Amino acid sequence: MADIKESGIVGTVPFVKLGGCGNYSVQKTFDCGQCFRFSEVRSKHNYAVGGVAYGKYVIFAQDTPDDITIYGATDKDFESIWKNYLALNVDYDDIDRAIENALAPPYDCVMRAAVEASRGIRILRQEPFETLCSFIISQNNNIPRIKKIVAAMCEKYGSPISVDSSKIEYAFPTAEALVNAGEEGIFALKTGFRAKYILDCAEKIASGNLNLNEISTESSYEKSKLSLMSVKGVGEKVASCALLFGFGKTEAFPIDVWIRRIIDTRFGGSLDHTLFGKNAGIAQQYMFYYERYIQSHL
DNA sequence: GCCCAGGGCTATC
DNA sequence: GATAGCCATGGG
Numbered sequence: 004m005a006d007i008k009e010s011g012i013v014g015t016v017p018f019v020k021l022g023g024c025g026n027y028s029v030q031k032t033f034d035c036g037q038c039f040r041f042s043e044v045r046s047k048h049n050y051a052v053g054g055v056a057y058g059k060y061v062i063f064a065q066d067t068p069d070d071i072t073i074y075g076a077t078d079k080d081f082e083s084i085w086k087n088y089l090a091l092n093v094d095y096d097d098i099d100r101a102i103e104n105a106l107a108p109p110y111d112c113v114m115r116a117a118v119e120a121s122r123g124i125r126i127l128r129q130e131p132f133e134t135l136c137s138f139i140i141s142q143n144n145n146i147p148r149i150k151k152i153v154a155a156m157c158e159k160y161g162s163p164i165s166v167d168s169s170k171i172e173y174a175f176p177t178a179e180a181l182v183n184a185g186e187e188g189i190f191a192l193k194t195g196f197r198a199k200y201i202l203d204c205a206e207k208i209a210s211g212n213l214n215l216n217e218i219s220t221e222s223s224y225e226k227s228k229l230s231l232m233s234v235k236g237v238g239e240k241v242a243s244c245a246l247l248f249g250f251g252k253t254e255a256f257p258i259d260v261w262i263r264r265i266i267d268t269r270f271g272g273s274l275d276h277t278l279f280g281k282n283a284g285i286a287q288q289y290m291f292y293y294e295r296y297i298q299s300h301l
Numbered sequence: 302g303c304c305c306a307g308g309g310c311t312a313t314c
Numbered sequence: 315g316a317t318a319g320c321c322a323t324g325g326g
Binding site: 036037138139141142143144145146147148149196197200235236237238239240241244257258259260261262291 | 305306307308309310
Binding site: 143144145147148151152190193194195196197198 | 320323325
């Protein structure tokens with residue numbers, strides 16, 4: 004399992020260098036459509052992404068599949084936030100094996116190919132409110148534009164985080180801040196017909212009508228999904244994505260146009276995702292990545 | 302101009 | 315329960 008090999012400070016920025024990360028791919032993990040707040044940054048490392056989560060600006064840098072360096076984090080931050088966020092406390096070797104063997108021939112072969120293409124992807128444990136709002140924004144939208152809208156929302160209504168003397172980042176807004184923004188304020192961010200959905204979501208959270216902490220600890224997956232679907236504009240798919248990426252519910256199996264497509268073209272039109280059990284959401288993410296990978300490499 | 306994007310709501314049958 | 319329009323916006 005991942006642990007700290009070295010920690011210190013460069014300039015004013017604390018960092019931790021990790022080893023034992025397994026076959027982690029920072030690039031695939033942050034480029035597979037689950038997270039809209041990180042983007043590639045230049046560094047001395049092989050690959051690095053920077054962004055805000057849990058109110059902190061951090062950079063995740065990587066040179067080999069086994070190491071990750073986190074800038075903007077102390078040892079304590081790693082233990083209390085980033086280990087869980089990056090899913091470094093989860094054994095993906097076992098999960099990958101289970102996914103490869105979950106289906107009967109010939110469909111096991113499709114899953115083997117999907118696992119192989121997706122090697123190194125981890126399901127992040129993102130913040131519940133941010134994740135729910137982000138996937139409301141995602142509906143009938145594409146990934147680059149979702150990122151733009153979320154960034155605009157943070158800049159306009161999130162609290163500033165000073166990175167260094169010349170750079171300011173922004174946290175994701177609180178529910179209260181979005182309620183104060185109102186439907187016009189949210190619409191002005193180019194959210195279109197989703198503005199009223201985001202407002203309804205923020206209102207239900209701010210009023211206590213919907214409690215995301217309770218949903219996190221709710222043991223019944225169906226109940227937690229129905230709770231999220233009480234928000235206007237949150238249907239099966241958005242609720243599943245939020246539960247998978249923001250609430251740790253790995254049995255969720257969101258079906259979007261890409262998953263629909265791969266089921267139609269490579270699984271004979273139907274797929275019983277409960278065969279994957281608690282790994283359904285991870286299998287789904289591999290399928291999503293694989294199908295998009297194939298499309299972009301034709 | 303068209304079609305599409307990590308969809309869901311509403312009306313109608 | 316299924317299906318048909320509709321919803322804002324920008325990129326290809």
